[in-house]
Amino acid sequence: MSSYYKEHEKFYVAVDIIIFGFDGERLNLLLIKRNFPPSKGKWSLMGGFLKNYESLDQAAERVLYTLTGLNNVFLEQLQAYGNIYRDPGERVISIAYYALIKIDDYDENLLEKHNAHWYPITDFPSLIFDHNNMVKRAIARLRRKAKTQPIGFEMLPAKITIPQLQKLYEAIYLKKFDKRNFRKKILSYNVLEKLDEKEKETSKKGAYYYYFNERKYSQLLENGYSFNVNI
Amino acid sequence: MSSYYKEHEKFYVAVDIIIFGFDGERLNLLLIKRNFPPSKGKWSLMGGFLKNYESLDQAAERVLYTLTGLNNVFLEQLQAYGNIYRDPGERVISIAYYALIKIDDYDENLLEKHNAHWYPITDFPSLIFDHNNMVKRAIARLRRKAKTQPIGFEMLPAKITIPQLQKLYEAIYLKKFDKRNFRKKILSYNVLEKLDEKEKETSKKGAYYYYFNERKYSQLLENGYSFNVNI
DNA sequence: CCAAAAGTGTTCAGCTTACACCCATGA
DNA sequence: TCATGGGTGTAAGCTGAACACTTTTGG
Numbered sequence: 001m002s003s004y005y006k007e008h009e010k011f012y013v014a015v016d017i018i019i020f021g022f023d024g025e026r027l028n029l030l031l032i033k034r035n036f037p038p039s040k041g042k043w044s045l046m047g048g049f050l051k052n053y054e055s056l057d058q059a060a061e062r063v064l065y066t067l068t069g070l071n072n073v074f075l076e077q078l079q080a081y082g083n084i085y086r087d088p089g090e091r092v093i094s095i096a097y098y099a100l101i102k103i104d105d106y107d108e109n110l111l112e113k114h115n116a117h118w119y120p121i122t123d124f125p126s127l128i129f130d131h132n133n134m135v136k137r138a139i140a141r142l143r144r145k146a147k148t149q150p151i152g153f154e155m156l157p158a159k160i161t162i163p164q165l166q167k168l169y170e171a172i173y174l175k176k177f178d179k180r181n182f183r184k185k186i187l188s189y190n191v192l193e194k195l196d197e198k199e200k201e202t203s204k205k206g207a208y209y210y211y212f213n214e215r216k217y218s219q220l221l222e223n224g225y226s227f228n229v230n231i
Numbered sequence: 232m233s234s235y236y237k238e239h240e241k242f243y244v245a246v247d248i249i250i251f252g253f254d255g256e257r258l259n260l261l262l263i264k265r266n267f268p269p270s271k272g273k274w275s276l277m278g279g280f281l282k283n284y285e286s287l288d289q290a291a292e293r294v295l296y297t298l299t300g301l302n303n304v305f306l307e308q309l310q311a312y313g314n315i316y317r318d319p320g321e322r323v324i325s326i327a328y329y330a331l332i333k334i335d336d337y338d339e340n341l342l343e344k345h346n347a348h349w350y351p352i353t354d355f356p357s358l359i360f361d362h363n364n365m366v367k368r369a370i371a372r373l374r375r376k377a378k379t380q381p382i383g384f385e386m387l388p389a390k391i392t393i394p395q396l397q398k399l400y401e402a403i404y405l406k407k408f409d410k411r412n413f414r415k416k417i418l419s420y421n422v423l424e425k426l427d428e429k430e431k432e433t434s435k436k437g438a439y440y441y442y443f444n445e446r447k448y449s450q451l452l453e454n455g456y457s458f459n460v461n462i
Numbered sequence: 463c464c465a466a467a468a469g470t471g472t473t474c475a476g477c478t479t480a481c482a483c484c485c486a487t488g489a
Numbered sequence: 490t491c492a493t494g495g496g497t498g499t500a501a502g503c504t505g506a507a508c509a510c511t512t513t514t515g516g
Binding site: 463464465466467468469470471472473474475476477478479480481482483484485486487488489 | 492494501507513
Binding site: 411412416431434435436437 | 479
């Protein structure tokens, strides 16, 4: 059985990960200043080669874990990149993934070890190979996805306030929304539950905390309703 | 430079193509009854191995051309599939593509040679490996995409009638639409131009032909308007 | 007491949806 | 003449978008 494919060529396969994090103000990318060849000294996405004992998804999880120390985060495949000379050194097929992480959860030491830095999506250094394209596409995907699925919550702590959530959406779409309309829309899905507690860091009056009720969201989907933030 | 990656493993990389065609009534898939190993005698998508002189997109074009004799058709990457045992024979990373073709354009002889057959998306044989998943995902992508981009036209001849177009959308979404609303919506984009000619095969009265004006569509997009068929 | 952020309703326009009848013509 | 599919308009309901003032409280 294992002889059918002998005549065909084999290729290096890698995964590259676009890591998004929200710092309360801006949407950020986690980028690597490479202290290893090739393209040493230049900026790139975090990546790694596929190993024969892991699936693509597992490779992406491993690479993300290596850099951040995080497991069980939102991680989704973007697409494969396979131009012949995309990596000028040698031919590599790269599968791009994007991840949404809570920006305060990661392991600082690991970031330092890998020479990783956060940059806002509006202003980050030019990246090697086709990584700029990957980022562009990942942002487009995130924007599309955030309209129909509550993935924003992946980048926020369990307890959030409505103004925080609005700031996240504004950071994703790079525009301002009307706070009355935003609150109305978000609350209309009945997936947020108001707590009796207030966040008092950012204002004197304080904003009520809510938490995202995953169970209610599942029910919403099962009943054929769809989450649809029209932005 | 080419020594950096020596320590890493290499993999077979293939492309598999979900080919859609519309026969005037139903949306169909072009499937292969394999007369070659592995899984000889079973049904699968058309696929082929990546060669070192071509990009992924080029590999997909080549494979599609091999089967249909068609060039310059709508062809877009879906995503990569890389589970370890997805191909029980040997490990292969497969990049799935989907294509939209005009069902009457292909080369019949080639189809016969490859043992290829059209099956409606509502009723087709079970496929090998993870090909059923690929098809499922391709249909979902097509449905999403058809809402915001006029890709339906890729499966129709240059001259179409409104009832034909409606049947295509009904075949994609597997539901009926109101013909008054459909016509109103489609014509409101002003990308269809009415001809003085009628299609008289399917009705005695005859339906006016229209043609899709690509130039007008480009202008529509440039002006910030968006094609959005609300289905 | 005041600055700063949180919270709250209403109106208008545009879009989606539902719905029924006449038209043209080949057989 | 009649069966078949093509073609047409309007009204109601819903959703998105625009818009300004009051509340709370720490400093």
